[in-house]
Amino acid sequence: MPFIPHTAAEVRQMLSTIGAPSTEALFDEIPAGLRTGSLEAIAPALSEMEIGRLMLERAAQDGRVLNFIGAGAYEHHIPAAIWAIATRGEFYSAYTPYQAEASQGTLQLLYEYQTMMAGLTGMQVSNASLYDGGSALAEACLMAVRAHRRSKAQRILVPDAVNPTYRDVTRAIAGNQNLVLETLPFDPRLGQTPAETLAAYRDQDVTALVIQQPNFFGVLEDVDMLTDLAHQRGMLVIAVVNPTSLAILKPPGQWGQHGVDIVCGEGQPLGVPLSSGGPYFGFLTTRLEHVRQMPGRLIGRTVDADGKPGFTLTLQAREQHIRRGKATSNICTNQGLLVTAATIYLSLLGPHGLAQVASSCVEQTSRLVAALTGVPGVRRVFAGPHFHEAVLALDRPVRGVLDALATRGIVGGYDLTSRYPALGPSLLVCATETRTAGDIERYAAALADVLQNATAA
């Protein structure tokens, strides 16, 4: 049954009223060369029963693995209360509804979300979410170009140690708007972005510097030094952060002497399941002075005509339904359901609970690194301090080792070889609070076995 409310008779009546011969004729003005035509790659429609069966079969292919991969998406414990509340009918919608103010509950939730994200990142305002961490970085770069009016170059410095997928997405979105992304190298010994690399840009027009903390290798950057040097050279600073880590690390609003200008990142660690890669949500916060350049929706608290407190959309004049092609972005509140889960997650854990999660991640990752580097043929690559990921070098190609581990039900980590060939055979591993001492022992034993057997063979 198609979920379209119009009957054939109604469609005919509407077409005859406007004098169109067919529904297809309504699209006549699109030139033939721009029409997609048939979509051969898309399989024919399935019934609910068939699609349910297909999804169960696909889910079974994932199996029940022991996971040590992070690289941008993290397996955290999600208390059952979160999705029980998030999927209540009152919340169970992706969007802020049209006539948003009629849905005070949704607006209050977004207001709470924005308040918590601003607090967590040390900024003054937050939008109501973006698609994911990668698109949040792209939007942050575009926003920096709008906000930094003295800079004409549209040049953004992006360290090689920033999540490569985020860099791909940013290039895809912002590259077509003539932004130039320039790569900064990392120190091969420490895995950090050296502050000296900024010296080369002393007298040049550079719009912004991106700093990821912890960076893609799980290493902590010298964020104070980088932020201050970038500001001294007239750049804005964009922080890419893991929200869990902010419970124990200094918020970007306090980096260096003045704090950063824009903060963005992936919100998935806050109560959103891995789900084979999505949907997730991105977050973006900033200082009040840049609020008009911030993409997305903003909820304010106000009073109604009777003086009773209420919530309202604010600063809408810069949004697409009013500003059209000149809007700050076409981003709205698509990821509202994920934001709902994250808001409940943060409320339920509180600052103390989130700090416990973060500390537990650091501890388990230290244990994991100690256990795995105890295996012959494995060594740690970077000496710098880490959060909940670390890079390990193997004495042979990583792919074969990961495949052998997979047959034992272990997802051993992210193979860095193709993205970072200079590192040699290297593996990015992660342990969150969900990995027990037993899990880590099992991984270390399996890895020792795999490496030894391969040597013997």
Place this chain on the structure above:
Amino acid sequence: MSKVPHDLRFLKSHEWARLETDGTVTVGISDHAQQALGDLVFVEAPEAGRRVAAGEAIAVVESVKAASDVYSPVSGEIVAGNVDLGGQPELINQDPYGAGWIMRIRPDDKQQFAAMLDARGYEAQLAAETH
């Protein structure tokens, strides 16, 4: 009825311009434009030193209802933006032709100023818009 001072020139897009004695051109939005926008809450005036082309969007005025571009009537260099508007956007509502000026431009070619609508032409356009 909105005010249309007779010593000013206008664009159809509701900017006004005044040729100053030092040869620069001061630009703002008309009384009619500020009335149509309603209470202004934010003005993004251009920074001095920027090169502009006639017809280019160089400032943004934002009210509770809408955000609109302000177009340059002439090509030239921005000599000054009205910094007072940063804290007091309502100056445009209160005094659109005086304290509510938005920017001052040194024109490359004064002919572009001369080619703008005079007050009578702008009044005729306003009359046509409202009828």
